[in-house]
Amino acid sequence: MGRSRIQTIFYSAAALISLVGLAEATYLTVVFLSGETAVCGGSPDCFQVLGSSYAKIGGIPVSGLGALAYFSAFAFATFAGFGYGHARRFFAWTVIAMFGMTLWLLFVQAFRLHAFCRYCLFSAALVFLLTGLLVARPVAETEKS
Numbered sequence: 001m002g003r004s005r006i007q008t009i010f011y012s013a014a015a016l017i018s019l020v021g022l023a024e025a026t027y028l029t030v031v032f033l034s035g036e037t038a039v040c041g042g043s044p045d046c047f048q049v050l051g052s053s054y055a056k057i058g059g060i061p062v063s064g065l066g067a068l069a070y071f072s073a074f075a076f077a078t079f080a081g082f083g084y085g086h087a088r089r090f091f092a093w094t095v096i097a098m099f100g101m102t103l104w105l106l107f108v109q110a111f112r113l114h115a116f117c118r119y120c121l122f123s124a125a126l127v128f129l130l131t132g133l134l135v136a137r138p139v140a141e142t143e144k145s
Contacts, residue, residue, distance in 0.1 A: 006138050011081030014091070014133050018074035021126040025070055028063035028119055032056075038119065045115035054108050062105070066123060069098050073130060095127070095134045102127040 031038045032055070040046030049055065055062055072094045079087035102124045109116050 004138065008081050010133060010137050011077045011091075014077040014130060015074050015081065017126055017129050017133070018070050018077060021123060021130075022067055022070035022074060024119060024123060024126075025063045025067035029061050029067050032061040032063060040118060043118060046117045046119065048115040049109055049113055049117035049120060052113055054105070054113065065101075066098075069094060069101075073098065092134055095130045098127045099131045 028038060028050070032050075038046065038050055040050075057065065073091060076087045076091035076094055080091050105120060106124055109120060
């Protein structure tokens with residue numbers, strides 16, 4: 001299980017970004033499940049997006065799915081940082097799925113709802129960061145062959 005210092009730093013940064021996303025998604029999930037209104041700084045667009053039919057899939061809040069995805073990315077990045085090879089692959093697939101879902105949700109906000117949620121845009125930025133890290137990640141010796 002050879003791992004370089006740069007890989008450890010990379011996966012530590014990915015785990016930290018994932019934790020930030022997990023905190024935000026957990027907040028939005030708790031707000032959704034409690035029936036409260038998210039603090040959006042008075043933005044009507046935020047309320048429009050978070051209250052839309054796109055905010056849930058089969059009664060499950062999209063933010064809850066996001067929390068699960070961020071937790072998975074955190075766990076896989078942590079294991080990958082400790083040199084577990086399969087975790088690197090699972091991390092990559094998780095981030096790719098998150099990126100695809102983020103693109104869909106940005107499309108929905110822009111072209112279907114014509115409104116943007118600040119929380120959603122922040123989450124999108126975090127997913128773009130994770131995707132950028134994934135693209136720029138150092139290749140392990142075991143992955144080169």
